[in-house]
Amino acid sequence: MARDLLASTADDSLAVRILDILRRRRLLAMGTFAAVLAAAVAFAIYLPDIYQGQALVLIERPIDENIVRATDSAPGELESRLHIIKQEILSRDRALELIKRFNLYPKLMRAADADDALNQMRTDVEVNPSGPEQVSGKVKTVSFTLKYTGDSAKTAADVTNAIASFYVQQNESMRSQSALGTLQFLRQQLAEAKGALDRQDSAITQFTSKYTGQLPQQVGINLATLERMNTQLRLNGEQQLRLIEQREKLAEGLQDPTNIARAENPDATPEMLERLKQLDKLKGDLAQLQTKFTSKHPDVVRLQEQIADLEQQQKQDEASLDKKRQALQAAAAASTAAADDAKAPRRQTIASLDDQLAKLKEEEQAIRTTIASFEQRLEGAPEREQEFALVTRDRQVAKDLYDNMLKRYDEAQLAASVETDRQGERFRVLESALPPEGPTGPNRFRLMLMAILLALAAAVGMVLTAEQFDASFHGVDELREFTSVPVLVSIPPIGPMPLKRRLLTGLATVSALAMIALIAAASAYVAHGNEQLARLIGRAG
Numbered sequence: 233m234a235r236d237l238l239a240s241t242a243d244d245s246l247a248v249r250i251l252d253i254l255r256r257r258r259l260l261a262m263g264t265f266a267a268v269l270a271a272a273v274a275f276a277i278y279l280p281d282i283y284q285g286q287a288l289v290l291i292e293r294p295i296d297e298n299i300v301r302a303t304d305s306a307p308g309e310l311e312s313r314l315h316i317i318k319q320e321i322l323s324r325d326r327a328l329e330l331i332k333r334f335n336l337y338p339k340l341m342r343a344a345d346a347d348d349a350l351n352q353m354r355t356d357v358e359v360n361p362s363g364p365e366q367v368s369g370k371v372k373t374v375s376f377t378l379k380y381t382g383d384s385a386k387t388a389a390d391v392t393n394a395i396a397s398f399y400v401q402q403n404e405s406m407r408s409q410s411a412l413g414t415l416q417f418l419r420q421q422l423a424e425a426k427g428a429l430d431r432q433d434s435a436i437t438q439f440t441s442k443y444t445g446q447l448p449q450q451v452g453i454n455l456a457t458l459e460r461m462n463t464q465l466r467l468n469g470e471q472q473l474r475l476i477e478q479r480e481k482l483a484e485g486l487q488d489p490t491n492i493a494r495a496e497n498p499d500a501t502p503e504m505l506e507r508l509k510q511l512d513k514l515k516g517d518l519a520q521l522q523t524k525f526t527s528k529h530p531d532v533v534r535l536q537e538q539i540a541d542l543e544q545q546q547k548q549d550e551a552s553l554d555k556k557r558q559a560l561q562a563a564a565a566a567s568t569a570a571a572d573d574a575k576a577p578r579r580q581t582i583a584s585l586d587d588q589l590a591k592l593k594e595e596e597q598a599i600r601t602t603i604a605s606f607e608q609r610l611e612g613a614p615e616r617e618q619e620f621a622l623v624t625r626d627r628q629v630a631k632d633l634y635d636n637m638l639k640r641y642d643e644a645q646l647a648a649s650v651e652t653d654r655q656g657e658r659f660r661v662l663e664s665a666l667p668p669e670g671p672t673g674p675n676r677f678r679l680m681l682m683a684i685l686l687a688l689a690a691a692v693g694m695v696l697t698a699e700q701f702d703a704s705f706h707g708v709d710e711l712r713e714f715t716s717v718p719v720l721v722s723i724p725p726i727g728p729m730p731l732k733r734r735l736l737t738g739l740a741t742v743s744a745l746a747m748i749a750l751i752a753a754a755s756a757y758v759a760h761g762n763e764q765l766a767r768l769i770g771r772a773g
Contacts, residue, residue, distance in 0.1 A: 257695040263744045265691040270752035272683025278756040281671035283385040285392030287378045288663040317402045322354045356381040385667035392665035400659045411648040418641040425634040432627035439623050446609045448617040458606040465599045472592045479585045482578050514539045674769045
């Protein structure tokens with residue numbers, strides 16, 4: 233029956249009860265304490281030593297970063313590069329190369345389990361940025377620490393130095409490749425931007441050639457030219473009017489218009505005019521009859537004969553008029569021939585005026601053509617202005633892009649030159665890793681303290697558990713507390729311990745000691761050479 237082990241009676245104090253329990257369970261407590269302590273001590277003693285190599289790498293910046301920004305202007309670029317280099321050195325090929333070079337993790341490699349060796353390698357390598365400084369309001373890493381944990385002091389130092397050398401070389405290679413790659417990329421982008429700018433310049437050239445005189449910047453010139461052309465047209469018209477007036481005055485009285493008209497068109501006689509009227513009338517009558525009768529009808533035949541006679545007479549009349557016209561023209565020529573000698577200077581002046589008028593009319597036509605051309609240009613000016621704005625806008629965009637790419641290309645050239653001359657950001661091993669004087673883990677003193685505390689806790693736990701499940705009575709007070717039946721007498725043990733009991737006690741003691749030794753040996757076996765467990769405890773400590 234379970235009882236409250238620490239409940240004190242009226243006569244016993246709590247301390248007395250505890251001492252009584254410890255007295256009864258001293259062997260159990262001592263055995264448990266010894267077993268746990270022996271196991272923990274053996275574990276701590278036989279854990280292999282681990283060593284940690286440490287190297288300090290300084291990040292040098294010989295040239296102010298404000299001068300060269302092309303290759304490392306992005307925030308966090310250094311941290312990203314450190315991470316990339318770490319991933320490269322811990323990649324399968326490079327990590328296996330280090331493992332084989334320094335004969336790392338022989339047990340794991342003998343077990344043909346390269347993945348476990350790789351995972352352990354990746355766990356043992358640490359990169360810790362340190363020494364931050366404030367640069368332009370941002371935290372800038374100025375150094376970092378490389379650490380490697382191994383089972384040998386010399387190996388730990390050698391591996392750490394190898395990793396540090398790889399960081400230095402890889403950083404130079406990455407920065408150089410980045411600078412050259414950036415330069416090549418920007419060179420290609422600059423060529424494309426230059427091609428786009430040339431195409432836009434060509435488009436503007438074609439546009440200006442196609443619409444010469446219609447460009448927006450030529451509107452003012454066109455307006456001024458149009459005004460000047462209108463003024464010239466007005467002056468030309470005024471000059472033509474003056475020349476026409478002069479010619480009309482000079483042309484008065486040069487010849488008799490009546491004689492000239494008679495010579496050109498002599499008057500016909502009344503008989504001739506009557507015959508013409510009669511001929512027209514007969515032709516009309518014939519046309520009406522032909523619509524009703526055939527060509528053999530007597531009336532039709534009669535009219536045809538009359539018409540033929542009249543036409544014959546008309547021919548004779550025309551011949552007579554021709555003779556009269558020729559006679560009149562000869563008379564007019566004879567009458568004007570005498571006057572020509574006296575009017576020759578005036579005729580020359582009129583001819584000169586006619587030449588001037590002809591030139592003025594040609595000039596007028598040319599001016600009107602020019603005015604029409606300029607008016608057409610001004611009418612199309614708004615449309616040309618919109619088209620020109622689109623072309624120039626595209627050209628400006630291409631120009632801005634080209635200028636930007638040219639600036640970045642110049643910066644990239646400077647950055648590439650700096651990296652080629654090794655004047656850019658570089659890593660330098662400030663403190664190489666030295667073989668540590670002593671192991672960095674595990675902390676055996678701490679393990680011993682923890683072992684003692686664990687052994688005490690285990691002993692107390694075992695005693696309490698045994699008391700909890702023990703239903704026997706160990707004193708009169710416990711019996712009286714359990715039952716109301718009065719206790720008459722209490723008889724203590726009389727005489728020496730029986731031999732059998734002594735033998736059993738001795739056998740139990742020897743068995744307990746053997747068990748403790750076995751537990752300690754098992755713990756030592758587990759801890760011996762267990763580098764992974766030693767690393768785990770070292771990191772936890």
